[in-house]
Amino acid sequence: MAVTLKEVAERAGVSRSAVSRTFTDGASVSDKMRRKVEKAAKELGYSPNALASSLTTGRTKLIGLVSNNFHNPIFLEVFDLFTRGLQDRGLRPLLVNLTDETDPENSVRMLRQYSVDGVVVASSTLPPGFAKAFRDAGVPVVHSFGRASSAPQVHVVGIDNVECGRMAARELIERGYTHLGFMGGPEGATSTQDRYTGFMSEMSANPGIKASYSFADAYSFDAGRREMLRLLKNSPAQAYFCGDDVLSIGALSAIDDSGLACPDDIGLIGLNDMEMSRWENIDLTTIHQPIRQIVTSSIELMVAMLDDPERYPETRIFPCSIVERGTLKAEV
Amino acid sequence: MAVTLKEVAERAGVSRSAVSRTFTDGASVSDKMRRKVEKAAKELGYSPNALASSLTTGRTKLIGLVSNNFHNPIFLEVFDLFTRGLQDRGLRPLLVNLTDETDPENSVRMLRQYSVDGVVVASSTLPPGFAKAFRDAGVPVVHSFGRASSAPQVHVVGIDNVECGRMAARELIERGYTHLGFMGGPEGATSTQDRYTGFMSEMSANPGIKASYSFADAYSFDAGRREMLRLLKNSPAQAYFCGDDVLSIGALSAIDDSGLACPDDIGLIGLNDMEMSRWENIDLTTIHQPIRQIVTSSIELMVAMLDDPERYPETRIFPCSIVERGTLKAEV
DNA sequence: TGCAATTTTGCAACCGGTTGCAAAATGGGT
DNA sequence: ACCCATTTTGCAACCGGTTGCAAAATTGCA
Numbered sequence: 001m002a003v004t005l006k007e008v009a010e011r012a013g014v015s016r017s018a019v020s021r022t023f024t025d026g027a028s029v030s031d032k033m034r035r036k037v038e039k040a041a042k043e044l045g046y047s048p049n050a051l052a053s054s055l056t057t058g059r060t061k062l063i064g065l066v067s068n069n070f071h072n073p074i075f076l077e078v079f080d081l082f083t084r085g086l087q088d089r090g091l092r093p094l095l096v097n098l099t100d101e102t103d104p105e106n107s108v109r110m111l112r113q114y115s116v117d118g119v120v121v122a123s124s125t126l127p128p129g130f131a132k133a134f135r136d137a138g139v140p141v142v143h144s145f146g147r148a149s150s151a152p153q154v155h156v157v158g159i160d161n162v163e164c165g166r167m168a169a170r171e172l173i174e175r176g177y178t179h180l181g182f183m184g185g186p187e188g189a190t191s192t193q194d195r196y197t198g199f200m201s202e203m204s205a206n207p208g209i210k211a212s213y214s215f216a217d218a219y220s221f222d223a224g225r226r227e228m229l230r231l232l233k234n235s236p237a238q239a240y241f242c243g244d245d246v247l248s249i250g251a252l253s254a255i256d257d258s259g260l261a262c263p264d265d266i267g268l269i270g271l272n273d274m275e276m277s278r279w280e281n282i283d284l285t286t287i288h289q290p291i292r293q294i295v296t297s298s299i300e301l302m303v304a305m306l307d308d309p310e311r312y313p314e315t316r317i318f319p320c321s322i323v324e325r326g327t328l329k330a331e332v
Numbered sequence: 333m334a335v336t337l338k339e340v341a342e343r344a345g346v347s348r349s350a351v352s353r354t355f356t357d358g359a360s361v362s363d364k365m366r367r368k369v370e371k372a373a374k375e376l377g378y379s380p381n382a383l384a385s386s387l388t389t390g391r392t393k394l395i396g397l398v399s400n401n402f403h404n405p406i407f408l409e410v411f412d413l414f415t416r417g418l419q420d421r422g423l424r425p426l427l428v429n430l431t432d433e434t435d436p437e438n439s440v441r442m443l444r445q446y447s448v449d450g451v452v453v454a455s456s457t458l459p460p461g462f463a464k465a466f467r468d469a470g471v472p473v474v475h476s477f478g479r480a481s482s483a484p485q486v487h488v489v490g491i492d493n494v495e496c497g498r499m500a501a502r503e504l505i506e507r508g509y510t511h512l513g514f515m516g517g518p519e520g521a522t523s524t525q526d527r528y529t530g531f532m533s534e535m536s537a538n539p540g541i542k543a544s545y546s547f548a549d550a551y552s553f554d555a556g557r558r559e560m561l562r563l564l565k566n567s568p569a570q571a572y573f574c575g576d577d578v579l580s581i582g583a584l585s586a587i588d589d590s591g592l593a594c595p596d597d598i599g600l601i602g603l604n605d606m607e608m609s610r611w612e613n614i615d616l617t618t619i620h621q622p623i624r625q626i627v628t629s630s631i632e633l634m635v636a637m638l639d640d641p642e643r644y645p646e647t648r649i650f651p652c653s654i655v656e657r658g659t660l661k662a663e664v
Numbered sequence: 665t666g667c668a669a670t671t672t673t674g675c676a677a678c679c680g681g682t683t684g685c686a687a688a689a690t691g692g693g694t
Numbered sequence: 695a696c697c698c699a700t701t702t703t704g705c706a707a708c709c710g711g712t713t714g715c716a717a718a719a720t721t722g723c724a
Contacts, residue, residue, distance in 0.1 A: 002444065002470075004680055015704045020682060027683095030690090030702060050445040051383045051392065052680035055709045060383065062446075065427070070412035073405040080402035083429035092446065095397070095427045097415035112334070113382040114394075114424065138334075221608060253613045276553060281588045336710055347674045352712060359713095362672060362720090384710035387679040671720065682709080689702065694695100 003046040012040035023048050054115060063091045063302065064111040064119040064139075068098035068126060072219045072246050074274050074291065078122055078144075081295040089303060091117070098123075104130050108137050118302050120144060124158070124191035125219070140305035144298040147190040152313040155305070157298045160317050161191050164287050165198025167322065168241035168269050173206055175328050177267060181237030182213035183227055183251065185244055189219075192243050195271070199241060212237055216247055224250025232258050239267030239328065245274045248284055252327070268327040271320075283326040290318045335378040344372035355380050386447060395423045395634065396443040396451040396466075400430035400458060403552045404578050406606050406623065410454055410476075413627040421635060423449070430455075436462050440469050450634050452476060456490070456523035457551070472637035476630040479522040484645040487637070489630045492649050493523050496619050497530025499654065500573035500601050505538055507660050509599055513569030514545035515559055515583065517576055521551075524575050527603070531573060544569055548579055556582025564590050571599030571660065577606045580616055584659070600659040603652075615658040622650045 009016045014037060021027035022037040029037075040046075054060040063086055069075045079095075086093050094116060096107055111119060111134070118140040121131045124147075131143040131154045146156040165182075172180050182199045184192040196213065203211045214231065216223035224247030228240075232254065242248040248270030255266055262268050270277060270286035277284040297316050305311055341348045346368060353359035354369040361369075372378075386392040395418055401407045411427075418425050426448060428439055443451060443466070450472040453463045456479075463475040463486045478488040497514075504512050514531045516524040528545065535543045546563065548555035556579030560572075564586065574580040580602030587598055594600050602609060602618035609616040629648050637643055 002447075002680095006680075016681080017683080017704060018702090020680095021703090024682080028702060033702075047441050047445055049447060049680055051447055052387055052709090053682070055384055055387070055680080055711085056682040058709085062426075070408055070415075073408060076402055076405060076408045076411075079408075079411070079427070080429060083402075083427050084431065087429060092442075093427045094394075095411070095415050095425045097412060097419060099416065109379050110424070113379055115334075115381060115383055221611070225611065253611050256613045279553070279557065279585050281585045334710095338710075348711080349674060349713075350672090352710095353673090356712080360672060365672075381710055384679090385712070387681085387710080388712040390679085666724090667722105669720105669722080671718105673716105673718070675714105675716090677713090679710105679712080683707090685705090687702105687704080689700100691700075692698090694697095 002049070003044045005046070005048065008037065008040050008044055008046045011044060012036045059117055059306075060115045061091050062094050062114060062116045064096055064114075064116040065093040065122065066096040066098060066107065066111075066119060067122045069123050069219070070097060072244065073276075074244075074246070074272055075122075077291060078295060081292060082120065082122065082299070085295060085299040089299065091302075098126070104133050108133050112137055112139065117306055118142070120298060120302060121146065122298075124161075125186055125189035127188075128153070128190065140302065140309050142298045142302050142305070144294055145191070147194060148315050148317050150315075152315045155301050155314050155316075157294050157301060157316045158318070159289055159294070159320050161194030162198035162201070164271060164320050165195035165200075165241070166202045167198075167287060167320070168195075168271070169199045169202035171269060171322055171328070172239045172241065172267065173202070173209060175239070175267065175331055177237075177239040178208065179210040179212075179237045179239075181231070181240040182211065183224070183231070183240045183242045183247060184213065184215040185219045185223075185247060186217055187215040195241075195243055210237075216243075216250075219244045219246055221246050221250040221253075224248065225254045227251070228254035229258070232260070236266060239269070242268065242270050245270040245272040245277050245284060245286055248286065248327075249276060249282060252282060252284070262327040263329040267329055269322075273323050277323075277325070285325045285327045286323050287320045288323050289320055293318050334381070335376045337378070337380065340369065340372050340376055340378045343376060344368045391449055391638075392447045393423050394426050394446060394448045396428055396439075396446075396448040396471075397425040397454065398428040398430060398439065398443075398451060399454045401455050401551065402429060403550060404576065405608075406577070406604050407454070409606075409623060410627060413624060414452065414454065414631070417627060417631040421631065423634075430458070436465050440465050444469055444471065449638055450474070452630060452634060453478065454630075456493075457518055457521035459520075460485070460522065472634065472641050474630045474634050474637070476626055477523070479526060480647050480649050482647075484647045487633050487646050487648075489626050489633060489648045490650070491621055491626070491652050493526030494530035494533070496603060496652050497527035497532070497573070498534045499530075499619060499652070500527075500603070501531045501534035503601060503654055503660070504571045504573065504599065505534070505541060507571070507599065507663055509569075509571040510540065511542040511544075511569045513563070513572040514543065515556070515563070515572045515574045515579060516545065516547040517551045517555075517579060518549055519547040527573075527575055542569075548575075551576045551578055553578050553582040553585075556580065557586045559583070560586035561590070564592070568598060571595075571601070574600060574602050577602040577604040577609050577616060577618055580618065580659075581608060581614060584614060584616070594659040595661040599661055601654075605655050609655075609657070617657045617659045618655050619652045620655050621652055625650050
């Protein structure tokens with residue numbers, strides 16, 4: 001089928017090693033030899049088999065890109081950035097879509113069968129143990145958007161979700177709201193848990209403030225919408241911190257439908273600063289999560305791991321900041 | 333590093349072939365042998381190297397999933413469906429993100445180096461020649477969301493975009509609009525071109541109707557928004573067919589901002605029927621594109637191709653239908 | 665129990681490359 | 695032209711599996 005190294009060698013009248021060396025940079029080949037081989041290779045349309053070579057070199061340049069988040073549009077950007085970034089470094093993303101049913105062990109096995117050089121786990125809704133399973137299998141792992149830990153088992157790149165929760169609460173309090181609401185994403189997600197923790201810690205520091213909380217069952221528009229519709233039926237808080245922009249935008253649409261308006265009737269602050277948040281008719285006040293930096297840093301870390309698999313696990317936390325737009329009332 | 337077949341063989345005290353056979357289904361192994369081998373394998377934590385075996389079997393079970401569409405949220409669903417569908421069949425998607433700069437030849441070479449068993453091109457904005465490049469390289473190709481052709485060079489699964497254009501135009505005319513607008517996606521995309529052709533063909537059949545057209549520079553919210561803002565500055569049409577829901581929703585936000593309303597001031601019909609279109613505060617009348625069926629069918633076709641690479645190229649077109657919601661005025 | 669038919673097993677070659685090592689070729693200096 | 699140091703080349707073994715073939719083991723049946 002495909003042209004092999006042997007055929008090129010025969011055509012060029014040289015040894016197989018010679019051909020191999022012309023296609024391995026850093027190998028010693030004379031100019032004459034190189035020209036001969038390249039000529040034969042071009043004539044035959046030869047291109048080396050990356051998998052066969054991986055057998056001896058031990059590197060496949062395959063990186064498992066594992067996620068379970070195929071509903072939050074922000075992840076389309078995440079995939080975009082990851083695939084481009086990996087490609088630019090000559091690495092190939094093998095995409096793994098974890099569903100609720102998939103057994104972590106299964107994906108670990110599969111990725112090991114394909115001898116991936118490393119694994120990027122891109123999700124804030126997976127248990128930390130998941131990323132660990134790869135590490136235990138001896139595969140370099142970077143957990144992007146994972147939970148910060150003071151004693152990380154694997155490399156983690158992300159934000160300080162606890163601090164984000166605090167930041168949101170402080171902002172709402174400063175704006176003069178006295179009854180706050182926390183509307184989180186799925187309760188099992190570490191990101192949700194941490195944001196909740198931060199938010200509530202600020203509550204205990206401000207006893208005069210009343211707080212309520214609830215959780216949407218996914219990081220998606222629909223879930224946010226449904227949850228806000230539910231909240232509006234009872235006595236809603238004055239302002240909500242939504243665990244993600246998609247939830248906020250869903251909530252916004254629910255508020256809209258109920259004949260209410262932001263910020264006049266209800267305040268809203270999100271998290272992520274996705275593209276849509278900037279639209280003039282949405283104009284969502286939100287906490288900016290530096291996606292691009294997180295992805296870039298994750299890739300750098302992965303590349304570093306490939307050079308030194310023993311590298312000590314590291315946590316990289318990027319600062320978030322509030323982007324003020326129009327869904328909170330002006331400071332009093 | 334990893335446990336190899338040889339080590340398992342030694343531990344079990346059998347030949348390497350025996351071990352290989354226990355892990356190849358359909359091979360002849362006695363129960364006793366199988367038990368011995370499985371015991372040793374479990375003790376050592378052995379799992380076969382898929383790439384090494386691909387060397388002799390000629391199958392990697394890798395499928396190149398090639399796209400350039402990382403901005404339209406509908407594609408997150410497309411990726412979700414593709415990855416899940418492929419995984420369910422034991423195939424592994426190798427994701428390739430084509431940017432404007434990437435040379436098709438380059439990706440072809442890369443995917444051949446990894447000996448992918450097949451390639452799915454998921455894009456309506458790539459030239460047909462792109463998919464052909466893979467076919468020419470002897471790799472099974474399915475072009476999903478590609479242009480229908482009566483003499484297909486590769487398998488194509490998608491919709492009849494020309495018919496969709498016609499359908500949209502007819503709908504608008506039936507509703508009594510007399511000045512119609514076509515707001516397409518990127519002009520170079522075959523999907524845009526075909527929808528335009530269909531739309532305009534209906535125009536020439538109805539000489540009383542006035543039509544104008546323009547193109548957004550990407551299938552994205554922002555592009556739709558920008559384009560509609562531009563249109564609104566001059567004398568806009570009474571109703572627009574937007575080449576995609578994301579464009580429509582962007583346009584909707586522009587209309588909103590300008591103090592106008594749908595359908596009272598301007599009518600809008602989209603294409604795709606994405607999740608957001610159903611939101612009550614968007615409530616977009618649109619043409620439903622059966623994404624799920626297209627993906628499922630693409631995967632089936634790919635699997636069929638793996639069995640019979642010589643299979644004659646086929647075009648599979650799925651019917652679209654109008655989903656009536658609230659962005660067009662009622663019939664007169 | 666003996667014998668032929670059938671199943672199971674191991675040998676060895678192969679898949680498409682890489683690489684350590686020694687032999688061959690080249691280059692420099694006198 | 696000769697000798698030695700350096701570079702280039704080919705041989706052969708190896709990476710982790712698979713598979714055709716023949717030998718060995720098992721089975722069925724008389």
